[in-house]
Amino acid sequence: MSSGFSLIEILVVLTISFTVLTVVITNITEGISVSNKVTSKQQVLESLFFTVDTIKSDLTKCGMRLQEAKKYFDLPLFNHSENSFKTTYGVASEFIKEDAFCDEESVKTGKNLFFKKGEKVLIYNLEEHKYELNQIKNVKGSSVILKEGLKNDYIHGSTAVILKESEFKLYKNQNILKRKTGKGYFQPLIEKVTDFYITYFPDANSVLYRIEVNNKEQVRGYIFLTNMVE
Amino acid sequence: MKERGSLLFSVSFILLISFLGLTLLTFSITHTKIVSARGKKNRETGKLYNQLYLLLHESKKKICSSDLSSIENPLDNFFNNEIFPIINNKNFKLTRKFSFNSIQKEGYKVHRGYLDISAISKRSGYKYASQNIFNLLSGNIPVSLIPLLINRGNNEADRPSASRTFTYGSSLSPPPGENKVSINTSGYLAQIFGIESGILCWKNIRKELGLLEYEKELPEGIYLFLKESQIISILIQGDVKSIHFSIDSDKQKIQIDSGKELFRIEYIPKENYFLLEDSNYDTSLNFNENLVINGNVGSISQTGEYAFTENTSIELIVLGSLNINSSLLQAGKNNTIVNKKAPVQIRALRSPFLEFPRDPVIRIRAGDNSKIDGSIMAQGEIINYSKDLLVKGTVYTEKLSDNGKMKISPVYGNGSDGKYFHMINYNYIQDFRINYIEEVFYE
Numbered sequence: 001m002s003s004g005f006s007l008i009e010i011l012v013v014l015t016i017s018f019t020v021l022t023v024v025i026t027n028i029t030e031g032i033s034v035s036n037k038v039t040s041k042q043q044v045l046e047s048l049f050f051t052v053d054t055i056k057s058d059l060t061k062c063g064m065r066l067q068e069a070k071k072y073f074d075l076p077l078f079n080h081s082e083n084s085f086k087t088t089y090g091v092a093s094e095f096i097k098e099d100a101f102c103d104e105e106s107v108k109t110g111k112n113l114f115f116k117k118g119e120k121v122l123i124y125n126l127e128e129h130k131y132e133l134n135q136i137k138n139v140k141g142s143s144v145i146l147k148e149g150l151k152n153d154y155i156h157g158s159t160a161v162i163l164k165e166s167e168f169k170l171y172k173n174q175n176i177l178k179r180k181t182g183k184g185y186f187q188p189l190i191e192k193v194t195d196f197y198i199t200y201f202p203d204a205n206s207v208l209y210r211i212e213v214n215n216k217e218q219v220r221g222y223i224f225l226t227n228m229v230e
Numbered sequence: 231m232k233e234r235g236s237l238l239f240s241v242s243f244i245l246l247i248s249f250l251g252l253t254l255l256t257f258s259i260t261h262t263k264i265v266s267a268r269g270k271k272n273r274e275t276g277k278l279y280n281q282l283y284l285l286l287h288e289s290k291k292k293i294c295s296s297d298l299s300s301i302e303n304p305l306d307n308f309f310n311n312e313i314f315p316i317i318n319n320k321n322f323k324l325t326r327k328f329s330f331n332s333i334q335k336e337g338y339k340v341h342r343g344y345l346d347i348s349a350i351s352k353r354s355g356y357k358y359a360s361q362n363i364f365n366l367l368s369g370n371i372p373v374s375l376i377p378l379l380i381n382r383g384n385n386e387a388d389r390p391s392a393s394r395t396f397t398y399g400s401s402l403s404p405p406p407g408e409n410k411v412s413i414n415t416s417g418y419l420a421q422i423f424g425i426e427s428g429i430l431c432w433k434n435i436r437k438e439l440g441l442l443e444y445e446k447e448l449p450e451g452i453y454l455f456l457k458e459s460q461i462i463s464i465l466i467q468g469d470v471k472s473i474h475f476s477i478d479s480d481k482q483k484i485q486i487d488s489g490k491e492l493f494r495i496e497y498i499p500k501e502n503y504f505l506l507e508d509s510n511y512d513t514s515l516n517f518n519e520n521l522v523i524n525g526n527v528g529s530i531s532q533t534g535e536y537a538f539t540e541n542t543s544i545e546l547i548v549l550g551s552l553n554i555n556s557s558l559l560q561a562g563k564n565n566t567i568v569n570k571k572a573p574v575q576i577r578a579l580r581s582p583f584l585e586f587p588r589d590p591v592i593r594i595r596a597g598d599n600s601k602i603d604g605s606i607m608a609q610g611e612i613i614n615y616s617k618d619l620l621v622k623g624t625v626y627t628e629k630l631s632d633n634g635k636m637k638i639s640p641v642y643g644n645g646s647d648g649k650y651f652h653m654i655n656y657n658y659i660q661d662f663r664i665n666y667i668e669e670v671f672y673e
Contacts, residue, residue, distance in 0.1 A: 017239070024243070028250065035254055042261055049268065064666040068363055071663075090666070127333075129571075157331065226283075226667050 044192070044213055051177065051190045051211060052219050058087050058166040059207055063228040065090025065161050069124050073131045077228065078200060078207075084169040085198045085207075089227065090122070090161040097142065098156050103149040107160060108142050114162045115139055118183070123150070125158040133163075170196040177211070205229055274354045275669060281322050282349040282358045282667065289314060289326060289345060290662050293364065298657035304366070305330055305341060324349045330366075337648055338369030348670075357670040364662040371656050372648025373411065374575070374605060377640035379626045379653070381411045410654045413609060416582040418650035419547070422463045422520045423455050430582055435465075447583065452486075452493050454511065461504060461511075463520035466493070469550070472529040475537035475574075477561055482542050484521070485533070499541040519544045524583065526550035530576070536561040538573035538603065546574060549581035551591040551610075558596075560603040572623035572641045574604035589628070594619060605643060607651070626651070 005013075063070060063077045066089065070077055079086045092114035100107045107123065109115060117138055124131035135147040144160065167180045170193055177193045178186035195212035205228045210220040292314070298304045309328040317324040324347065331342045345362040373379050416430040425434045433445045438455055441448075450468035454461050471489040475482075478496075481503075486493040494507040497517040504515040519542070527548050537558040538544070560573045578590035589610030596602065598617040605623030606612065612627040617634040623641045630636075640661075 024247075028247075031250070031254075046261075046264070061668065064668060065361075067663040067665050157333075227664060229664055 044217060047190050048211065048213055048217055048219055052221070054179065054189065055168065055209060055211075056221070056223055058168075059209075059223045060226055061089040061164075061166075062087035062225050063089060065093050065227075066122070067227070067229075068126060069122065069131065069159075069161070072126055072129060073124065075122075078225070080198045080200050080207075082198070083172065083196050084167065085200075086165060086167040088163060088165050091164050093159055093161040096123070096154055096156055096158040096160055100150055100154045100158075102151065102153050105137075105149050106143045106145045107150075107154065109144055109160050111142055112162075115144055115160075120163040120165075120182075121146070122161045122163055123154060123158060124161075125152075125154055128152075128155075130154065130158075136162075168196075271354075271356075274351055275356050275358070278322065278349050278351045278356055278358050279667075281324060282347055282360055285317065285324050285326070285349070286347055286360055286362065286664070286667075289347070290362070293345075294659055294662060298366070298368075298659070299655070301657075304368075304657060309343065321352055322349060323352060335369075335645060335648075337652065338367055338371050338645075341366040341368065344665075358667065359670050360667040361665040362662065363665050365660040366657060367660050368657045370412070370648065370652040370654055371658055372643065372645040373607070373626045373651045373653065374624055374643030374647060375645055375660060376626075376653070376658060377624055377638050378630075379411070379624075380630055381626070381628050412650075412652050412654055413579070414650040415549075415579045415609075418647065419522065419582065421650070422522065422545070422547070423465070424457050424462050432583075450488070450490070452491075452506075454506070456515070459502075459512075459515055461515050461517045463518060463522060464495070465522045465524065467524050469525035470523050470527045472531070473523075473527055473546075474531055474533045475558065476533040477536050477539045477542075480539055480541070482539050482544075484544075499539060499543065520547070521545065522547045522549070524549050524581065527552035529553050529555045530558070531556035532558050535559070542573040543571060544574045546576045548576070548578045548590070549583070550578065550588070551593070552576070552578050553593045554596055554602065554606075556596050557600040558602045558604055571644060572603065572605045575607070575623075575643065575647075576604060577607040577609075579607075579609045592627075605641070 066075060066077060069075060075088065076086075077088045092112050094109035094112050094115065097108040097110065115121075115136060117136055119136045121134050121136055121144070122131065123134060130152040132151045134150075136144055137147045138145040164182060165180075167186075168177060168189070169180075169186060170177050171186075175193050176191050177189045177196055179189045180186045190211075190213065192214050193211065194215045195210060195218075197208075197210040199208045200206075201208070205225045207223045207225060208220070209223065210218065212218040296308065298308060301308050309330075311326070314326045314328070316326070327346045329344045329346070333340045333342070343364045343366055345364070347360045347362070349358045350356070367375060417428055420428045420430040420434070423430075423435055423438050425438055427434065431445060432447055433443050435448065437443045439448075439453055448465075448467045451466075453465040453467065455463045455465070466486060466488065468488060471487045472485075473487075474485040476485070477483060480498055481496055482499055484495040486495070495505070495517075496507075497504040497519075499519065500516070502514045502516050504511065504517045505513050521544060523546075525548075527550070530546075530552060531554070538560045540561055542560070554576070558574065576592070578592050580587040580590060590608055591610050592606055592608040592612045593615065594600075594602075594613070595615045596619060600616045600618070601620045601622065603622045605625070606621065607626040609628065611629040611631065612625065613631045613633065614636045615633050616636075619634055619636045620639060621636065622639045624643065625638055642660075
């Protein structure tokens with residue numbers, strides 16, 4: 001008898017334990033719920049900040065390394081509709097070192113890590129008002145092998161620029177803002193987007209953007225397109 | 231046993247609570263750290279970017295406002311680290327480096343300059359880089375390579391002023407120094423008429439036209455200068471009431487009304503098709519697009535939507551005054567090359583055939599929102615009456631009276647006329663562009 005618990009003792013302990021556990025579990029559940037809400041909000045904000053940083057970064061790059069070329073050639077550096085926009089910029093440029101002639105499929109440039117297979121390349125000569133878009137098939141030393149033969153002659157000193165495109169688009173049915181770079185697919189950037197708005201002011205070389213998530217959190221800003229300045 | 235049971239329960243409970251607490255705390259700390267790091271990076275890179283941008287503008291201002299013509303060999307004596315020193319303070323290090331590619335042209339040089347600026351934050355190690363491109367033209371610079379040139383003569387107070395519109399909007403910044411502009415109308419006309427001796431006189435003009443050679447002015451009318459199945463230029467003798475430019479697909483049309491006669495010209499630029507109505511000229515001729523009016527022109531305007539085709543490149547020389555009474559627009563720039571060359575060069579020049587020629591005046595009454603796709607040059611005065619006028623070309627004048635708002639969007643010529651119209655021994659910064667500004671993530 002002395003080595004065990006009485007029925008009353010067990011009942012009392014169980015009652016107290018259940019009461020304490022009920023209170024504790026309720027509090028923990030509530031705590032977790034609050035924590036989840038806070039975490040979720042933090043994640044939304046974090047995701048929103050990341051999206052805004054990405055948008056700002058891509059907009060700032062718009063027209064980079066294409067300032068000269070865009071004056072003479074009609075390059076669509078910034079296109080936009082109400083819920084999407086696309087920027088084009090150069091990530092690297094090199095001079096053409098040896099004369100290259102029409103129909104030839106390679107040009108000699110300085111070595112550059114950005115000159116690699118599959119990249120889109122703009123080749124131009126301002127003096128002679130010639131330009132063309134091509135793609136890099138391969139790179140062997142300082143020879144850049146092109147996918148298509150040249151359409152014009154390019155004397156040495158002409159310029160080759162590696163182009164990058166970045167595109168943002170709001171998928172309204174899914175409420176997802178997606179981003180695409182280069183030849184890739186649209187990848188989700190942020191979910192639960194209830195509004196995404198872009199306006200371009202060409203005279204001021206600037207863009208007004210607004211992004212809203214969950215009908216609550218909203219970030220808007222005005223970005224000066226530094227690399228588009230004449 | 232009682233004590234062991236209670237202990238187990240208590241320890242389990244404490245562990246559970248502690249684990250949950252720690253998880254929440256860790257997440258919050260990590261999140262706070264991320265937010266803090268992001269904010270710190272933004273602040274640091276923001277400061278660095280501002281430093282670089284400020285230095286870029288200072289450098290641009292110094293380059294564009296300095297009297298480069300007074301500096302001997304500016305490539306070495308101006309574009310160096312003495313004039314553009316390295317800035318090294320406790321927070322940042324900013325360096326500027328110049329490099330040039332030089333191309334020799336006829337009578338002048340084009341030095342394509344590259345200004346590389348790098349900015350490093352000493353505290354954080356962040357780095358920004360910028361490259362800027364400009365052209366330094368030196369020598370006898372063709373006036374068609376300068377967006378706005380007002381030649382006020384050679385006196386100290388009336389020096390020519392080359393525009394620096396790319397730096398300070400439409401305001402002018404007259405460059406100091408002894409500068410002169412050379413205008414050789416006789417030589418230019420002799421070349422346009424194909425006179426090999428280069429001596430412009432009626433005898434030589436008559437010779438080129440296959441007429442009886444003697445020194446007497448031609449009677450009023452239209453004259454075509456032909457050379458090797460090419461019409462190298464057309465001369466209209468006498469005042470002209472109106473010139474209408476229009477297009478029909480790829481055909482360029484020019485209708486010239488002298489008040490007494492009407493000349494209708496139709497041609498395809500750079501192709502073997504030319505038609506002068508009511509004449510017997512072969513239609514398979516190529517027209518070189520040089521049109522000279524020895525007199526005043528009452529009105530220049532366009533008929534229809536466009537004045538010029540995509541391939542038009544007309545040289546219109548008026549030896550007198552002229553009025554531009556409408557916009558002059560070039561048809562659909564073909565989405566491949568823009569600003570290739572202005573489709574028309576309208577020059578109002580003093581007549582070399584007169585002993586005391588009047589200063590020609592170009593009056594522009596093209597409407598409220600008008601545009602001229604072309605360059606204009608007056609060896610006298612340009613008076614603009616249009617409320618908003620955009621000139622997509624270059625402007626040369628000796629006096630500019632702007633009664634509206636005239637803007638110039640420079641479209642340069644190819645400089646081939648520089649032999650006859652140029653600044654003498656001058657250094658000029660043509661365009662200054664930011665090629666890129668970017669954060670550098672690698673070395």
